[in-house]
Amino acid sequence: MLSAKSLFQEILDNDESFRLFCSIAASGETQGGWENARIAALVPQSERALAPKITRHGADEDKHGRIFNALMKKRGLEPVEVPPDTDYTMLLERHGIGLAHEKLKGDQPLTVQDIVTYLAHSRVTEQRASEQMELLRKHFADHSDIGRAVKMISADEDNHLAYCHEELLRFAYAGHGRAIQQTLRECALAEIRIYRDVSLAVMAHMGRILGWPRAKAAVLAAGIHAVYAYERAVGWRRMVSLRMPERRDALGGPATAAPEFA
Numbered sequence: 001m002l003s004a005k006s007l008f009q010e011i012l013d014n015d016e017s018f019r020l021f022c023s024i025a026a027s028g029e030t031q032g033g034w035e036n037a038r039i040a041a042l043v044p045q046s047e048r049a050l051a052p053k054i055t056r057h058g059a060d061e062d063k064h065g066r067i068f069n070a071l072m073k074k075r076g077l078e079p080v081e082v083p084p085d086t087d088y089t090m091l092l093e094r095h096g097i098g099l100a101h102e103k104l105k106g107d108q109p110l111t112v113q114d115i116v117t118y119l120a121h122s123r124v125t126e127q128r129a130s131e132q133m134e135l136l137r138k139h140f141a142d143h144s145d146i147g148r149a150v151k152m153i154s155a156d157e158d159n160h161l162a163y164c165h166e167e168l169l170r171f172a173y174a175g176h177g178r179a180i181q182q183t184l185r186e187c188a189l190a191e192i193r194i195y196r197d198v199s200l201a202v203m204a205h206m207g208r209i210l211g212w213p214r215a216k217a218a219v220l221a222a223g224i225h226a227v228y229a230y231e232r233a234v235g236w237r238r239m240v241s242l243r244m245p246e247r248r249d250a251l252g253g254p255a256t257a258a259p260e261f262a
Contacts, residue, residue, distance in 0.1 A: 002219060005139040010210060012146070017209045019072055023079040024086050024202065026068035031089040033062035038104040039118055047115055053163060057122075059255035060156045067149045067258050074145070085201035091194050097121055097187055116168075116176050120183040123164035124191050124239045130157040148259045156256075162245035169242050184240040192236055196228040 011017040036058025043051045072079060084090075093101055098121040099114055110118075133154035140150050172180055200221060207217045227235075 002216070002223075004135055007220075008136070008139070011206060012140075012143075014210055015075060015077060017206050018075070019077045019080055020205060020209065021202075022068040022072045022077075024082050024088075026065045026072075026079060027082045027087065028089045029061045029068065030065035033058045033060075033065060035089075035098070035101075035104060036061060039099065039110065039115075042104070042106075042108070042110045043115065044109050044112060047112060050115065050167065053167075053251040054118075056251040056253070056255050057160055057163065060160065063255055063258045064153050064156065067153065070258070070260075071146060071149060083201065083205060086198055086205065088194065088198045091198065092121075092125070092191065095190055095194060097190050097194075112171075112176075113179065116171050116179055117183055119164055119168050119171070120180055121187050122160065123168055123184065123242075124187040126157060126161040126164055127239045128191065128195060130154075130161045133157045152256070152259060159247070159250040162247050162250040165242055165245050166248060166250070169244060172242065180242075181240065185236075188236040188239040189232075191239070192228060192231040196224060199224045199227075 011021055036054050040051045040054040040058060043054065069079060092098060099110070099118055103110075103114075133150065136146075136150045137154040141147050143150070168180055203217070203220050203224065206212075207220075212220075
């Protein structure tokens with residue numbers, strides 16, 4: 001019977017599929033680390049108090065990239081080139097979600113609206129990351145190889161999501177509410193489409209590595225399309241709501257160190 005746990009277990013048990021999974025994850029996290037570092041460097045003077053939190057966000061993402069690379073190294077594996085159709089972070093940027101890399105590569109300070117856009121984009125993508133890591137934590141928190149990594153990354157993603165809620169509410173109270181809601185909706189609708197396309201691409205690559213029969217691949221593809229249909233109808237709304245998190249100032253301290261993998 002197909003389930004999220006059995007599917008990931010199959011990917012985990014095969015060196016080539018595990019290497020592709022970790023390479024994709026490490027690449028996305030590292031890219032997120034670079035983006036946050038650049039945003040922190042370009043924060044407008046009026047929002048400089050936010051810079052340490054953005055820096056912490058980027059440091060966490062960098063740490064996650066190192067963790068995925070360490071998981072590969074532990075099994076004697078080297079990263080592989082990430083197929084372009086599985087590159088979630090770059091596809092988001094290519095479709096105008098978040099801040100353009102050309103802007104981040106420059107030296108011109110960002111505007112307050114740029115920071116609102118960054119936070120809205122992060123609120124949507126961190127919702128996805130938090131849910132995905134919660135699923136892995138549910139099934140693999142006690143796994144001997146990846147359990148510690150899953151728990152640490154999941155906790156970090158929850159913190160990132162809480163931070164986005166709190167900061168966006170602060171900006172909403174300051175008069176940016178309409179812009180925030182519009183940006184959140186646009187980001188959410190684009191993200192669910194890109195997530196569908198990336199999921200289909202990842203499953204196609206995994207299917208070729210693992211030799212899945214056509215029927216199994218078709219069932220998985222149908223499931224991905226069904227999730228997209230639900231998210232396109234109503235599921236996207238969970239990505240645009242804002243509420244004050246139970247944990248305040250979730251990124252108020254330094255990033256925690258990555259665990260060692262012997």
